[in-house]
Amino acid sequence: MSKKPEAIVFFDLDGTLFNHQIDVLPSSLEAIAKLKKNNIIPVIATGRSPCEVADLMNKTQIDSIIGMNGQAVIYEGEIVFTNNIDKDLITRIYQFSKQQMNIPLSFYNHEMIRVSEHSKPAETFYHHLKQHVPPVDDQVYLKQSIQMLLLLCEEGESGYRDVFPELTFIRNTPYCVDVFNHGGSKGYGITQLLQGKGFTNVPTYAFGDGMNDFEMFQLVDHPIAMANAVDKLKEQAEFITDTNNNDGIAKALHKFGLI
Missing domain, CATH: 3.40.50.1000 (HAD superfamily/HAD-like)
Structure with a gap:
């Protein structure tokens, strides 16, 4: 102890x-x-x-x-x-982001970071943090536990809240929104x-x-x-x-x- x-x-x-x-x-x-x-x-x-x-x-x-x-x-x-996010829920929000919102994602756990695509929003955000853009792997959540997602966007998060009540959305910088389990x-x-x-x-x-x-x-x-x-x-x-x-x-x- x-x-x-x-x-x-x-x-x-x-x-x-x-x-x-x-x-x-x-x-x-x-x-x-x-x-x-x-x-x-x-x-x-x-x-x-x-x-x-x-x-x-x-x-x-x-x-x-x-x-x-x-x-x-x-x-x-x-x-x-x-506090791991359910894989099926990540699948839903990824498809919604890609098909309806055109917003790329980042996938986070306590050991690694991946992005859904190497995009201009990713470059802007990680440059803001003085970091390199992480490796691309849009299937990483099927292989590893994910504890947080990022919406890489300067606006648009309001479109998510009613669709995904299981999740919390907090704008943490001008260039991203933190997403994790509600509560x-x-x-x-x-x-x-x-x-x-x-x-x-x-x-x-x-x-x-x-x-x-x-x-x-x-x-x-x-x-x-x-x-x-x-x-x-x-x-x-x-x-x-x-x-x-x-x-x-x-x-x-x-x-x-x-x-």
């Missing part, structure tokens, strides 16, 4: 732990190291998959993640939970972690800036919004710290006495 931490701190990435250059500030790296010395566990909580952020996890020495908006939960290298969220993934590891009485903190952090903010004991966060998230915050470019992470961790 894992040693019980003094507290757990969840960090969103884009707009939060990442600055505007998609990098981690030196003050944040130093703060994370201090958290670990204090037996406080840092956990990444992101819309991205674990395989996408492997280099970041190595750089920060964070080995726990709530990935794909709560669809895959890994604690200190151990897979605690995955899934960062908050849901955190619940799976706390219950699965017996940490339900451990104090929890979370940093975020966007609407995919909303359920996480409702769940943790101490929600902390970045100054650059959207207004609706700030309304849910216990504290609003400085921006992701101006040492907001370290400043709030100091304020709460965690480092």
